Amino acid sequence: MPPIPPQLQQIIDALTAAPPLESYLVVGAILFAIGAWGALVRRNAVVIFMCVELMINAVNLTLVAFADYLPNAGGLGVSYAVLVIAIAAAEIAVGLAIVLAVFRTRRTVNVDEITSMRG
C-alpha cells in the first residue's frame, strides 16, 4: 500500500474526527425552533402534536449530547432521555384520545375553530 500524502491524511483526519459538542447543540436548537414554528403556525391539531414531538426529540438530542461529552455527567442523561421518551409516549396517547373526542363532538380538528373556551 503506497503511503498516504500528508494533505490527504489531514483531510481524512478531519473527516473522521468526532464533531464538537456545539454542533450537536446547534442541530438540537434548530430542530427545536422548527418544531416551535410548526406548533405556532399550523392549524391541524394532529400536525401540532407532531411538531411537539419534534421539540421533545430536540431536547432529547441535547440531553444525550451532554451525557456523552461532559465527563462528569456519567452518561446519566441517556437514562433521563429514556424517561422523556416514556412520558412523550404517554402524552401522545392521551393527546390523540383528546383529539378524537373533540373531533367526535365538533367534527373538526382545526384549532382555529375550536373556540368554545374563549372568554
Added chain:
Amino acid sequence: MTVAFAFLAGMTLVSALGVVLSRNVVHSALFMSGSFLGIAGYFVMLNAPALAAFQVLIYVGAVTVVILFGIMFTQRPQVRRYRTIINRQSWWGFFVAAGVGTFLAYVLANEDWGSTSAGNGPRDVAGFGRDLLGVSAGSGVFVLLFEVASVLLLVAIVAAIVVSRRKTGEGVDRGVRE
C-alpha cells in the same frame, strides 16, 4: 464521523421542515418518522445504541403508527393551498421561532462547557441498565423515576381508553350500530 454528522443533520432538519410545510398530513407523519430516524442515528453516534433502539421502536414504530391512526380517524379530503393549513400568524410565528432558535443556538454555541470529550456515554447496555435501575453510583434517583414512569404509563393507557371511548347513545357514525 463528520460525513455521518452532516448527513444526519440534513436528514433530520429537512424532514422537520417537511413536517411543517407539507400540505398532506400523511406526508407530514412520514417526514416526522424520517426526522426521528435521523435522531436515532445521532444517538448511535453519541454512544447510546440502546437508546437508539428505543427511539426506533417507540418513535419510528409506535408513535408514527398512532399518529397515522389519528389521521385516519380525523382527516377530511386534502387541501391544496397553504392558506388553509397555516393560520394568520405565520410570519409572526416564523419570526418568533427564528428568534428562539437563533438565541438558543447562540447561547449553546458560545457557552464555555469546560473540558468536553466524546465517548463518555454508556456504550455497554449492561451499565446503561444499571443506571436506569438506580444500581450504579450516582443514579439512585432513577429507581424512583422508573417506578413513576411505569405508573404514568398505566394511567395514560386508562386515560386514553376513557377519553376516546364512545359514550352510549352519543351518536352512531358511519353506519356502525352499538
